[in-house]
Amino acid sequence: MNMWGYYNNMVSSKPAPPVMNQPTPFSTQVVSHLASHYSLLNQENQYGSWAIQVSPSDYFSVVSDLKSRHQFTMLTDLCGVHYVEPEPVLAVVAHLHHLPERSRLFVSVHLPIDNPSIDSLVSLYDAANWMERETYDFFGIIFKGHPHLVRILNEDSMTVFPLRKGFPLEDSTRDDKDDRMFGR
Amino acid sequence: MTPDKKTVTVNLGPTHPATHGVFQNIIELDGERIVEAESTVGYIHRAFEKLSEHRPFYQITPITDRLNYCSSPINNIGWHLTVERLLGVQTNRRIDYMRIIIMELARIADHIVCNGILGVDSGAFSGFLYVFQQRESIYEIYEEICGSRLTTNIGRIGGFERDFSDVAIAKLRHFLEEFPKVLSEFEALFDRNRIFMDRTIGVGALSAERALAYGFTGPNLRATGVDYDCRVAEPYSSYTDFEFDIPIGQNGDTYDRYLVRNQEMWQSLSLIRQALDALPSDDYHVHVPEFYLPPKAQVATVMEALIYHFKVVMGEIPVPKGTVYSAVEGANGELGYYLISDGGRSPYRLHFRRPCFIYYQAFPEMVKGALLSDAVMTMSSLNLIAGELDA
Numbered sequence: 001m002n003m004w005g006y007y008n009n010m011v012s013s014k015p016a017p018p019v020m021n022q023p024t025p026f027s028t029q030v031v032s033h034l035a036s037h038y039s040l041l042n043q044e045n046q047y048g049s050w051a052i053q054v055s056p057s058d059y060f061s062v063v064s065d066l067k068s069r070h071q072f073t074m075l076t077d078l079c080g081v082h083y084v085e086p087e088p089v090l091a092v093v094a095h096l097h098h099l100p101e102r103s104r105l106f107v108s109v110h111l112p113i114d115n116p117s118i119d120s121l122v123s124l125y126d127a128a129n130w131m132e133r134e135t136y137d138f139f140g141i142i143f144k145g146h147p148h149l150v151r152i153l154n155e156d157s158m159t160v161f162p163l164r165k166g167f168p169l170e171d172s173t174r175d176d177k178d179d180r181m182f183g184r
Numbered sequence: 185m186t187p188d189k190k191t192v193t194v195n196l197g198p199t200h201p202a203t204h205g206v207f208q209n210i211i212e213l214d215g216e217r218i219v220e221a222e223s224t225v226g227y228i229h230r231a232f233e234k235l236s237e238h239r240p241f242y243q244i245t246p247i248t249d250r251l252n253y254c255s256s257p258i259n260n261i262g263w264h265l266t267v268e269r270l271l272g273v274q275t276n277r278r279i280d281y282m283r284i285i286i287m288e289l290a291r292i293a294d295h296i297v298c299n300g301i302l303g304v305d306s307g308a309f310s311g312f313l314y315v316f317q318q319r320e321s322i323y324e325i326y327e328e329i330c331g332s333r334l335t336t337n338i339g340r341i342g343g344f345e346r347d348f349s350d351v352a353i354a355k356l357r358h359f360l361e362e363f364p365k366v367l368s369e370f371e372a373l374f375d376r377n378r379i380f381m382d383r384t385i386g387v388g389a390l391s392a393e394r395a396l397a398y399g400f401t402g403p404n405l406r407a408t409g410v411d412y413d414c415r416v417a418e419p420y421s422s423y424t425d426f427e428f429d430i431p432i433g434q435n436g437d438t439y440d441r442y443l444v445r446n447q448e449m450w451q452s453l454s455l456i457r458q459a460l461d462a463l464p465s466d467d468y469h470v471h472v473p474e475f476y477l478p479p480k481a482q483v484a485t486v487m488e489a490l491i492y493h494f495k496v497v498m499g500e501i502p503v504p505k506g507t508v509y510s511a512v513e514g515a516n517g518e519l520g521y522y523l524i525s526d527g528g529r530s531p532y533r534l535h536f537r538r539p540c541f542i543y544y545q546a547f548p549e550m551v552k553g554a555l556l557s558d559a560v561m562t563m564s565s566l567n568l569i570a571g572e573l574d575a
Contacts, residue, residue, distance in 0.1 A: 093522070102418060130541065154226065
């Protein structure tokens with residue numbers, strides 16, 4: 001495969017080790033380019049990778065830009081976070097990876113908890129399909145334009161979103177455990 | 185079923201022996217050709233991410249055991265590396281080399297399972313039996329190092345709970361001597377076996393572009409020709425000190441995945457040998473008393489040890505606030521830990537990037553148009569571990 005240049009044959013096993021906890025110059029350049037086109041609500045160096053926060057309306061175009069213009073060909077992961085403070089929000093974090101430049105970039109977006117909906121990335125990355133289903137399953141975040149947004153790991157009849165902070169570790173709907181006997 | 189329906193629906197799984205775990209595949213068959221496939225997962229979901237939000241950091245290690253249980257030491261050490269990165273702890277060379285030895289052993293054990301079972305699924309049982317004897321030797325080495333075999337809970341945050349014993353080193357040396365013979369024998373059985381080649385070449389092939397789009401990592405991605413390996417791209421645990429190659433395939437089919445795994449075993453062997461020969465003498469753990477249970481004898485006599493013992497067990501330890509993503513090269517792909525710490529006793533949020541959860545969604549595309557028996561081979565060669573997939 002020569003289309004990426006980097007992926008030729010066997011690579012030498014001795015790369016220049018990346019500087020610990022310091023973003024690569026490439027990703028810094030990409031972030032500054034993004035900052036000139038979009039309004040970045042937050043920009044943070046997370047142990048050597050840039051994490052940027054964008055507004056929900058910019059989210060899809062930022063990721064699309066990163067994929068087509070900056071060649072972040074890999075969507076490593078996508079997950080939700082429920083922040084309680086300072087105000088309750090649901091966040092979606094997309095982990096993007098530029099393989100040849102060894103740069104990771106985290107794009108996050110904060111959504112209101114009463115109407116958490118965001119554009120789906122499935123049209124950009126096929127891998128986003130199950131990741132978004134998982135995020136929907138655990139946080140109840142609606143991904144607009146997702147081809148098949150149903151629960152994936154939990155059972156379909158479930159009505160709660162278990163990774164939200166308000167949901168207790170032990171299922172509060174269970175009635176087979178008596179607190180007096182188990183000392184809870 | 186409507187009378188004019190031409191296709192037959194077949195449920196492959198969730199308890200079919202060929203699925204090696206609880207996966208359900210609803211397959212639409214036209215004769216023996218697969219027209220459509222749909223995968224259902226989640227049968228052994230155990231809410232690890234929710235559990236992790238309620239446990240102190242060191243108690244999360246046993247949870248990671250149960251992700252990819254064929255190579256749990258990699259998961260354990262991956263988690264320790266994540267916490268060490270959050271804390272800013274630098275481990276010494278001896279710890280790094282010990283970790284490399286154990287992680288590469290785990291990689292061999294995992295690949296033995298995957299390739300051995302691939303043989304079984306194609307009807308060749310003997311190769312599987314030969315290599316499984318060696319897997320037993322690896323488990324004996326684990327047992328010597330940490331006391332357990334499958335769910336190892338090996339090591340601690342900041343190093344190891346005890347040093348390698350002389351018996352462990354002797355068993356390692358013995359393994360390094362014995363395994364190459366068995367692996368050569370295994371390769372002689374399969375590599376140029378006409379039946380095996382006919383069953384695997386061109387089966388379940390995926391192009392590099394599609395594999396990247398689906399977020400493939402590990403041997404499955406490398407079989408398509410993309411040489412991405414966390415050990416090289418983002419070296420951790422002093423992997424830069426050693427000489428090793430990243431084997432890649434060309435066609436991304438079942439045969440290439442098999443070959444890549446076999447080659448990786450040779451590389452792992454060479455890594456273990458290099459690390460064992462260069463093993464420096466130093467402490468087997470760094471000074472992180474907040475995460476490291478003091479020796480039991482000291483707890484009874486030294487006050488500081490008792491205090492730390494209490495603090496470690498109760499998890500009353502200040503940790504930095506921050507968000508860290510740390511990835512290791514698991515046996516079946518990039519295993520990532522996305523950890524958000526708010527300074528509390530347990531993670532605010534911990535997300536596991538499970539490689540096979542992400543690449544299993546490509547399965548319907550990989551088997552479309554293939555024969556039903558090819559679907560079994562494809563699934564087997566993907567190295568799917570239900571425990572990891574469902575988390």
